[in-house]
Amino acid sequence: MQPIISIAGVSKTYATGFTALKDINLEIRRGEIFALLGPNGAGKTTLISIVCGIVNRSSGTVTVDGHDIGSDYRAARSLIGLVPQELTVETFETVKNVLAFSRGLFGKKSDPALVEKVLKDLSLWDKRDSKIITLSGGMKRRVMIGKALAHEPQILFLDEPTAGVDVELRKDMWALVRGLRDAGVTIILTTHYIEEAEEMADRVGVINKGEIVLVEEKTELMRKLGRKQLIVQLREPLKAVPEALGAYRLELSGDGNALTYTYDNQAERPGVASLLRDLESAGVAFRDIDTEASSLEEIFVNLVRKTP
Amino acid sequence: MNFRAVWAIYRVEMARTLRTLLQSVISPVISTSLYFVVFGAAIGSRISEINGISYGAFIVPGLIMLSLLTQSISNASFGIYFPKFIGTIFEILSAPVSYLEVVLAYVGAATTKSVAIGLIILATAALFVDLHIEHPFWMVAFLILTAVTFSLFGFIIGIWAANFEQLQLVPLLIVTPLTFLGGSFYSIDMLPGIWRTITLFNPVVYLVSGFRWAFFGHGDVSVTISLAMTLVFLAACIAVIAWIFRTGYRLRT
Numbered sequence: 001m002q003p004i005i006s007i008a009g010v011s012k013t014y015a016t017g018f019t020a021l022k023d024i025n026l027e028i029r030r031g032e033i034f035a036l037l038g039p040n041g042a043g044k045t046t047l048i049s050i051v052c053g054i055v056n057r058s059s060g061t062v063t064v065d066g067h068d069i070g071s072d073y074r075a076a077r078s079l080i081g082l083v084p085q086e087l088t089v090e091t092f093e094t095v096k097n098v099l100a101f102s103r104g105l106f107g108k109k110s111d112p113a114l115v116e117k118v119l120k121d122l123s124l125w126d127k128r129d130s131k132i133i134t135l136s137g138g139m140k141r142r143v144m145i146g147k148a149l150a151h152e153p154q155i156l157f158l159d160e161p162t163a164g165v166d167v168e169l170r171k172d173m174w175a176l177v178r179g180l181r182d183a184g185v186t187i188i189l190t191t192h193y194i195e196e197a198e199e200m201a202d203r204v205g206v207i208n209k210g211e212i213v214l215v216e217e218k219t220e221l222m223r224k225l226g227r228k229q230l231i232v233q234l235r236e237p238l239k240a241v242p243e244a245l246g247a248y249r250l251e252l253s254g255d256g257n258a259l260t261y262t263y264d265n266q267a268e269r270p271g272v273a274s275l276l277r278d279l280e281s282a283g284v285a286f287r288d289i290d291t292e293a294s295s296l297e298e299i300f301v302n303l304v305r306k307t308p
Numbered sequence: 309m310n311f312r313a314v315w316a317i318y319r320v321e322m323a324r325t326l327r328t329l330l331q332s333v334i335s336p337v338i339s340t341s342l343y344f345v346v347f348g349a350a351i352g353s354r355i356s357e358i359n360g361i362s363y364g365a366f367i368v369p370g371l372i373m374l375s376l377l378t379q380s381i382s383n384a385s386f387g388i389y390f391p392k393f394i395g396t397i398f399e400i401l402s403a404p405v406s407y408l409e410v411v412l413a414y415v416g417a418a419t420t421k422s423v424a425i426g427l428i429i430l431a432t433a434a435l436f437v438d439l440h441i442e443h444p445f446w447m448v449a450f451l452i453l454t455a456v457t458f459s460l461f462g463f464i465i466g467i468w469a470a471n472f473e474q475l476q477l478v479p480l481l482i483v484t485p486l487t488f489l490g491g492s493f494y495s496i497d498m499l500p501g502i503w504r505t506i507t508l509f510n511p512v513v514y515l516v517s518g519f520r521w522a523f524f525g526h527g528d529v530s531v532t533i534s535l536a537m538t539l540v541f542l543a544a545c546i547a548v549i550a551w552i553f554r555t556g557y558r559l560r561t
Contacts (some may be wrong), residue, residue: 017560076404082398097323107310147399
């Protein structure tokens, strides 16, 4: 299937000489939720801004559903809805009016029924005639999403959508994003909350220092790069790890009651079975064992650390 | 052409004026009335007629031009600067709209507002002095042409300005002095030789003169020159805006 967004050889160097993006190549699949992860200043917002037409690229090409963002910008931009990081919205206008404005700006005919539906989906219908200045931060965030949805985009960019949003609202937003994906909207989100990507994304891209470090299916990524830990609860506390078990690089807990074995679950022989046998041979009795998989956050931190 | 986008921006800009109706409309009416009380009644009664026109009537075109220039510049510059300042410009930049459509919407709204204010001042002036407009078509033409030109100029200032101080800099330090010294309240023929020659370098002289010609049938300089100078300034503003949009100057980094 043809990707809905195709980014090829995109670089960006600002007038100050700062290079924000270096030769980015990325394809976004139609209908997926793609999470772009990266530390502050990695280039996430610059990349989104280039695709949306806010920032000029220094080199490379970007097509949106086959439309070049330069030569065929109208067709490209009309497919995109953008929810930026900052809460920037006309403070003295009413909620209903700012949504109607966004729809008009994208050349769409006025559709009060659709605006009503979007506002109801975002639990903003009661606030439709309120001025933006009277709304809370969470409500303003929802208004920003509403503005992006008011022109029925096929692609939705969410730049840090849940920054500063309480847990309940964050979960509502996740449900909303999943609903949009189910309706066929392609979603690209950047986030600092790794759990957000872990919870929602189909694929994950990691960007660091202006370069794409990795693009992978989330489940595959967690399977490939995930480190697992085997925690062995001992019957009797140990003072030190027996020498016979030195090869396993075990960690002994402070109270001496648990041994932790970290292993690569992709390895041909992770060593779990042999460890259990060797524990028995060494006379170390255990009462329980437990395993823990590393989170996407740990994977992400490891990847970013490895980037030169 | 994305007419819906033009209309959407235009409506938001006009809605801002309606929200501040007192400031937008009542304030020019009051200041015009004050000008007539001071210059028309108090001082004007001691000034002899100029080219057979009472001083009160003589200053009407200059007064309208003064408001037209300042209002066009401030409306258009604020119109585009405000979204830059609060950050909502992202939506305009990421929408499927062309630069021409953006200019049409912002400059169209600024022009509408300043022409409306010009007409309100004209109506207010008619309450104080006996007015007869010699060339109504040209009066309207000069009114609209000047409003469009200076709204374009204001749009350029709004894009250039990096802060509120810069936004006020050109109108306060350049445009207002040039308007006062451009024959708004006197005929440049009243000036001594060298000052008259120097004044001819002031572009506002041509705007006021052409507008006054439309009212009374004669101005300080030929109407053809007035029209030509206005069109030259219009062309210069269009050229600068074309360059801004080609390069993305202070809009797209």
